[in-house]
Amino acid sequence: MSRTDHVVDGITQMILDGELAAGDRLPIEKDLAAALRVSRGSLREGVRALTLLGVLDTRQGDGTYVTSLDANLLLGPMGLLVELQGAGNALHIHTVRRLLETEAAGLAAANVASRGDQDPTMQDGIARARAALATGEQILAGPQVENEQLIQTDVAFHGAIAELAGNPVLAALIAAFASRTLRARIWRGLTEDGAHQRTGREHELILRAVLEGDSERARVRMAAHLLDVEDFVEVTNLDTSGADTTKE
Structure with missing residues (x-):
């Protein structure tokens, strides 16, 4: 499994476990990278992948949030x-x-x-x-x-x-x-x-x-x-x- 896949799976599991809910802001990059045991570069790649999939929404200067997880967003791809x-x-x-x-x-x-x-x-x-x-x-x-x-x-x-x-x-x-x-x-x-x-x-x-x-x-x-x-x-x-x- 690649580092990017590891990030995707890790954040997805956090959502499934209830650690993150729709609308929640993700922990700061340093803390989340440490929790997932990946580099910041790998974390960013994983976040980008989840953004394309409609799971996350990165807001310039405000952080990254879990989307509404609406079916239309998730099935967009x-x-x-x-x-x-x-x-x-x-x-x-x-x-x-x-x-x-x-x-x-x-x-x-x-x-x-x-x-x-x-x-x-x-x-x-x-x-x-x-x-x-x-x-x-x-x-x-x-x-x-x-x-x-x-x-x-x-x-x-x-x-x-x-x-x-x-x-x-x-x-x-x-x-x-x-x-x-x-x-x-x-x-x-x-x-x-x-x-x-x-x-x-x-x-x-x-x-x-x-x-x-x-x-x-x-x-x-x-x-x-x-x-x-x-x-x-x-x-x-x-x-x-x-x-x-x-x-x-």
């Missing part, structure tokens, strides 16, 4: 993994996204069924989903359809369903995958007639199933919806950048 894996493997990325979001839709419906749509958390997610649908309808009814604006409403809708699922780790994973499939979805909207209208109708059916608390129907609706995008990616041979990789 997942986006890079998805980006690297997506080169030439767009279909794989979209398949994983479908699996995650299908389960999220089922969990969202189960949450509505068990907690009711008057629960504050449920109300927020439902309001966001409805707002995304309404915005999409307004854009489609306008004189000129703005493709990228519609895609943003799509992102907002799927994010709201993920929120209703009640699992922040699942929501963060979905966000990481969704952000790396945007270009392919934009390309589909530009090249496939009626794609946006069909997406809007499918979103309405997904939300209806969620609000009815029907987990199985919500899963089926979401899976069918995302299979449309998956089929488009497979047929057109798109990579995650939206570029056509079909060989001439």
Whole structure:
């Protein structure tokens, strides 16, 4: 194990043991290096690594702090993994996204069924989903359809369903995958007639199933919806950048 890995493991263990909590400031460099039995240089390398991972936040002139440890921060680097894996493997990325979001839709419906749509958390997610649908309808009814604006409403809708699922780790994973499939979805909207209208109708059916608390129907609706995008990616041979990789 390298010295940097030793620092990473040591600080991580301090968090797991409760010696450091979210928002806590790390001990001064000299004391922490002594406690971990490493040089200050190795300590700095380890701190930099944990900062990149979203575990620590170094503030100029104020020290280093443990972040909120929010799932979105900790899973942020997942986006890079998805980006690297997506080169030439767009279909794989979209398949994983479908699996995650299908389960999220089922969990969202189960949450509505068990907690009711008057629960504050449920109300927020439902309001966001409805707002995304309404915005999409307004854009489609306008004189000129703005493709990228519609895609943003799509992102907002799927994010709201993920929120209703009640699992922040699942929501963060979905966000990481969704952000790396945007270009392919934009390309589909530009090249496939009626794609946006069909997406809007499918979103309405997904939300209806969620609000009815029907987990199985919500899963089926979401899976069918995302299979449309998956089929488009497979047929057109798109990579995650939206570029056509079909060989001439």
